[in-house]
Amino acid sequence: MASRLRAVSLAIAAFLWAAPSYPACQFNSAGDISNPNDPSCRDVQLRYTRSDDSGNNIALGYDVPFPVESLTGVDGFRSYQSLFEQHQSLDAESSLVSSEIVGQTISGRDIWAYRVGDPDDDQPDGSPEGVALVNGTIHAREWQSPEVVTELFEQLTETATDGGFGQYLSDNLDVVIVPVLNVDGFLQTQRYPDRMTADEQQPRDGRMRRKNVRHPTTGTAIDEDIDQTEDNFFGVDLNRNNPDGFGQNGSSSSNPISLVYRAGAPQSEPEIQALLVAAELAPATRLRMYSDVHSFSQIFFTPLTGDAVRDRITRDLVTRMRRVSGGKYRYGPDSSSGIGLTSDYFARSLRIPSWTLETEPLRGGIDYGGTDHGHSGFVLPASEVARMRDEVAAMLLAGLYAQADKPRLIAIRVRDAATEEVRFEAEWQGTGSGRSLKVIANQALVPGGRYRLWLGFNKPMRWRDSRGEIANYPGQSVPAFAAIRLQFPALPVEHDVTISGDADAWRAQPGEDGFFRYRDDALITEFTVPASLPAEGPIAGVFSISARDMTDYGLDADPSSEVDWQGGRWTGYENTVGANSETGGTDCNFVAFVAADPGATPPAGDETCRIAASPPPVPPPPPGDPGTGGGGGGAIFWMLPPMILIALCRLRRKWRR
Amino acid sequence: MQDAASSPPVGGDTIKGGSGPYHKSVIGDLMRRPSCFLTIIAAVCCLCATTALADLPLTTSADPVPAGIMEVSYQRLSGKTTRLASDRDAGGLARHLAKLKSERGLTTREKEKLLHETVRAASALDPVPDLRREVEDMTAYRSQTQALWNEHGHTERRIAYDIAAAARHALRVWNEDDARRYAKAALDRYNTDLIERYLVAAETDRRGIETAFREATPGQLAFHGQELEDGLHAGKSVGALAAIAARKTGDVRLMHVVLAESSTQVALESLSTIDAISWPGAATALFMTAARRPEIASAALLGLGRLAVSDMDARDILLDNLGGPNGASAAAALGRLNDDRVIAQLKDVLFLETDETRVRHALLALRLSGSSSAKAILADFANQPTTSPDLASEVPPWLRD
Structure with missing residues (x-):
């Protein structure tokens, strides 16, 4: 599995490596741009348009969304300032919200976390409350993420005194929300909402910035000018900068220009350190659910740790959450030892249900009648935003309800x-x-x-x-x-x-x-x-x-x-x-x-x-120590398909009779 | 990336970690085979093949053409696409596209990349009948080339060049342009049925008519002003046209109706076009009209905040909105001003008024302004014996840097 993952690397890079040569960016077998200093690659300026596919324009087939100034949710994406003001207003208007600055970005911008729930740490009967952590916008270009996380924040706050479902969550669970972790990167994408550089197959910076803004040599922030292209490829992929699986399994890179550059050491980035501080607000020992909200591909990437009970509980929880969307969202279990995701860390180090939730679309703008061009999946049409926000928030609320406590x-x-x-x-x-x-x-x-x-x-x-x-x-x-x-x-x-x-x-x-x-x-x-x-x-x-x-x-x-x-x-x-x-x-x-x-x-x-x-059933065998089991499990895996098929054949004979 | 020319992928058998499609395709096929023994053998082989497929070198191609020759062919044909597009030779591009379909000197991957870029190039040209026909044919094309997509350690195969989608896009662009031409002619002739045609038009055609409106003269648009206003009052979806007409003609009354009656999306987009220069003497009232619609009230008050930089009436309106349902948005707008006179007014709300919601909104405005004077007022407020214990305890955390 690991060798396969190493072989395929990120996105379509290997294809591009093998594709016929043409101007602009070239890609190596790891999926990294191999000519980053070539002006024919790095200086290429690309622009999203609705229908103009000429030159370096990339037609999406629908209007290019621009950030909207509005505290409340609209059919579209809110500006960072509006989102921030909305978070602050929810804090100011409700005694059930408290806020903390949990760190600063590379550029020195504050990273905020909000704790939603009644001020005490106990459930009404005195039992200690559990905690859920929901992280947003670790990847800058994934604008669906802050909208979803803010919607969740709004619904939790607005329903906290509804006498029913919302109040139950408020009384029985603390929810720590980090709406925008990668503030610098997110602002850069909003600065250039229809522009980016490099190559349509791997657009970089501007609207398509994924990473934070760390310069690998100076350690300081790169400039915010998309036209100064020397540093457009730099930055650290914050979702590869975590200890569990750091640098393993072929899904991150030590190359500073790579989209999945992991940096020199795990948890080196201030944004990741801020996430750890946010986890401690609860504190972390009380955590029982972690969701990292991304886009796109409609799937719960779910680390499996080898702890059968934890893994089964996580899978069952995800199953229930997926039902909320009618099965539209998929289940993507990962049995490897991790690749340095935040969800790897919370799954393995804290042993809680944890996943990377990729919101819609499934494939890209083509799902909404648009084109298949240029990473359009990161640019959801504005008209789909409110519906998407509600659907994903409903899934997350189901997860929070299930994890707050069990019924009795x-x-x-x-x-x-x-x-x-x-x-x-x-x-x-x-x-x-x-x-x-x-x-x-x-x-x-x-x-x-x-x-x-x-x-x-x-x-x-x-x-x-x-x-x-x-x-x-x-x-x-x-x-x-x-x-x-x-x-x-x-x-x-x-x-x-x-x-x-x-x-x-x-x-x-x-x-x-x-x-x-x-x-x-x-x-x-x-x-x-x-x-x-x-x-x-x-x-x-x-x-x-x-x-x-x-x-x-x-x-x-x-x-x-x-x-x-x-x-x-x-x-x-x-x-x-x-x-x-x-x-x-x-x-x-x-x-x-x-x-x-x-x-x-x-x-x-x-x-x-x-x-x-009545006599109790024979208990299942105790779960193996996480990470130590697995020997011989492969044999069962290989035996299963023939066994299933033998059963199917027998069934078929029976049907024929 | 896997060139699937010799072994087209079957449904979900290319998706690792997925569910339904794999089982449907593979198991369904096996159940139709005559012998169970063979079924099992085939299944085991299939399983091995699936694994092997993933381990194949990613450049594998079934095409027996030497790589060097392929590359030359590709570059030559790609260059021709570029040349024809820059010459705006629609007929030539149609012939080129037709030849590409049956081109034998290319791998499937190269061929599909070429078809994709040629169809994309076609969308920018005037569609002569041959080109339209060729592109219409491509809407049924089933792309075979797939890209490996690895995100967060999860690998999937996806269509690399969706030629059918590109063809549909080109047709939409052409249809939209046809509608634009039709509408332009109708505007030139002052046709009275244009709005009715718009109401029953397909989405693509409506886009074209809207483009024609954007390109029309104020006089041409003014001709339709009353009809658009009546249409909005009657609940007809003419908001997009009305918004364009109101902006280009400076029709304040029509813009009020747009903001009050059109779809949320149109009203929201219209708000971003309102400023004191474009709408002298009317901007404040327009924002107030929009502020009466809950779904866009926040955007309207933030827009009013832009005016409040120099408009004292706008400031007063924002201050009056504190404590109301849109008080947080008014507070944000006031906070963005970061103006000493506004900060003084907010201080008065804190120290002289008793409505807790209003006080909370004033606190929010001061908090968002972030100035040293605002922080001093917040600190002073928290220390007042008359301040409620809840508020007094909530303020200090805001003052931390």
């Missing part, structure tokens, strides 16, 4: 439907390892009685659409109602009661039997204890509750231990049989009882669901 039941209440009298009530109290189940009321449910069940969860469990109707979060498919049964372990299974309901069960209003903390974090429904139930004496009735949250994660079946992200995996997120899990299970903690005598006392003993009482 907090409280239960059963009332007599006729008298409103509380017959059974219990809730989890305390925090962390001190959390315990407190039964507040426990009176007999009577055969033939009609009851109202209220359940309170720790997070909003359902999404509401723009009309206020319960709906799936975009792209997700979660049943409208939870799977609930009242089980009687002492009786044959046919006596169990299935408790049903519909989308209207979710509570949108506060108050008695309303929502618990957030809109749609509680449900209410009614059920009847069968009159035929053979329960002369008291018998235990266990509520078996299986509910999925908006992103289809199951309940933490044992809330006595708090869920947290530690060492590359969830801890305290138990499945039905009490084992640590990645997707949760069924809650069987609430045990009421049924008796013909309403005044009966509860039966003795610890009952639980039937499923929880």
Whole structure:
């Protein structure tokens, strides 16, 4: 794999090396320009136009977007100044935002990070909050990135007091946002929004600057004048300047004029150092998600570290996020040892779900009816920007929701439907390892009685659409109602009661039997204890509750231990049989009882669901130590396709019969 | 880069790390074969071949033509394209394009590169019928040459020269120019049905008509002014034409209607053309019209800020907007001024007013101005006993350098 990657190098460079010679830039087998000092290469001035393909013009087939002065999002790309003012205004207008200057660029410009979420570091029940870090604009020409990250920032801030989804995120997760990391480079691209130099196949500087502005000899900033071409190829690719995989696997270069020049040492660049400072705002030990937003090619480049559990959790999370866009975004796992990306660092050094998210387009301007010319994918048509921004922000919000915490039941209440009298009530109290189940009321449910069940969860469990109707979060498919049964372990299974309901069960209003903390974090429904139930004496009735949250994660079946992200995996997120899990299970903690005598006392003993009482499945083998496994794995890889095909052949025979 | 002349890539089998297409193409083919044994053997070979393909030297070509000869042919033919284009010889370029299609002395890669650059060159010429026909034929061309695209360690193959896309672009350019010529003639004749034709025209044709409007005289455009204004009031999508007409004729009333009634995109673009010189005595009112539309209010207030450098009324309007729904944009506009008199007015808002949102916007304006006097006011404000504890705690971090 590594040798292949070394062989292909960046973009189309190898093709150009082999292509017939013609004036302008020449490329070596590594994809680097081999005649950088040749005026016929470096002095070539290129210009994007809508339809003029003559001379050194490059027709995109749509209007060339220029930066727009507007704090609020428009169908187009905002100027850096406008974006910065918008970030500052979100900070100034909201007490839920704080800002920090986390470093300075090569040119001495401030790099800002914003921390969004309530000021404390705890969730409402006292458990420590997790943190997500979202980085933008590490590559200067990728204008989609600051728009997406700013949209996320705006939505988090604007919904922080909405009483539902937004407020849940604000209360339960800190989100650290770095909207523009490569400020110098981004400003250079906006200074020349339709101009660049060198070669259409590898345009450089101006609108197509990718790197920061480091001069490799002086260490200071190169000039900002695109017409002074001596230094137009210089700069460090900040997304190759990180320690994990630094200089490895053939995807970076030691050549200062290369597009993927990594510099002499990892984390040498002030912008990367600023990102590390931003990660510490949280602090970094609390991080549980990192997203680096780029463009283009519609894919989550996802480092796989060899830690099977972390990798699986990351893949599952990305899968859920990709669903938000209807699968338009692809999954791009990378099993190599890394190439020095920021996402490599966060995946490997901090062992958190981490990816490089390349926004649209998939191929380039051609996806919007434009041409295929000159890296048009970096120049999204203005008319597509607002839609793109919303789509990607929705994906990121799904990821934040999933990583903030896992769903769990907090409280239960059963009332007599006729008298409103509380017959059974219990809730989890305390925090962390001190959390315990407190039964507040426990009176007999009577055969033939009609009851109202209220359940309170720790997070909003359902999404509401723009009309206020319960709906799936975009792209997700979660049943409208939870799977609930009242089980009687002492009786044959046919006596169990299935408790049903519909989308209207979710509570949108506060108050008695309303929502618990957030809109749609509680449900209410009614059920009847069968009159035929053979329960002369008291018998235990266990509520078996299986509910999925908006992103289809199951309940933490044992809330006595708090869920947290530690060492590359969830801890305290138990499945039905009490084992640590990645997707949760069924809650069987609430045990009421049924008796013909309403005044009966509860039966003795610890009952639980039937499923929880069954023998636990054989646990999967423990994950290998990250980076040390893999020996012999290749054999399985090579065996798999023939095995699959044998199976297919057998199937085919069966079909023929 | 892989020249695919001898073995055209099949769907997704060139995508590493992808999903659907690979399985569809490869597995689908295998299931149609007669023997399972052969199927398995073929599959294993196919898997090996896929891997081997990636390890092939990237310059591999199936064409048996010596490299030196290929290069000479390419350079000769490419030079001819350049020459014909610079001579604006559309007929010659059509013949050249037709010959290129059947040229045998080139690799597929060279041929497709030549076709691509020739079609691109054609778009700049007047399309004689032969050239249009040749280019129309190219819209169905399926490019085979692929480029390896490696980003963030993930390698994919992509079409290197999308000749069909270039051909479609050339046709769009020509169609747009046809529409421009038609519209120019209609403007010259003061035709009354031009606007109606615009409303039902395809996007490309509309572009051409807009270009004709940009090239028209103010007198020609004034002829259509009332019709455009009525159209906007009636909800017709004539905003782009109305904006051009308003700008070129200096029709203030029409520009107000453009800003109030046209699409967001047209209104936003129009804002960038408003300044005190182009719209003497009317610019402030125009920005205020735009500021009433929430989707462009921020851009309008920042535009007003440009006037406020010398226009005291504009400053007052911005100050009045503090505390309102667009207060942050007004604050940004005031902050950009970095003017001592404005800073003094903002100080008054801080120390004399009680509306917290208004105070927050004044703080934002001072923060964004970044001047030493603004920072001194912020520090003073944070230390006042009358300042709310929330605000007092929020200000100091802003003062750090």
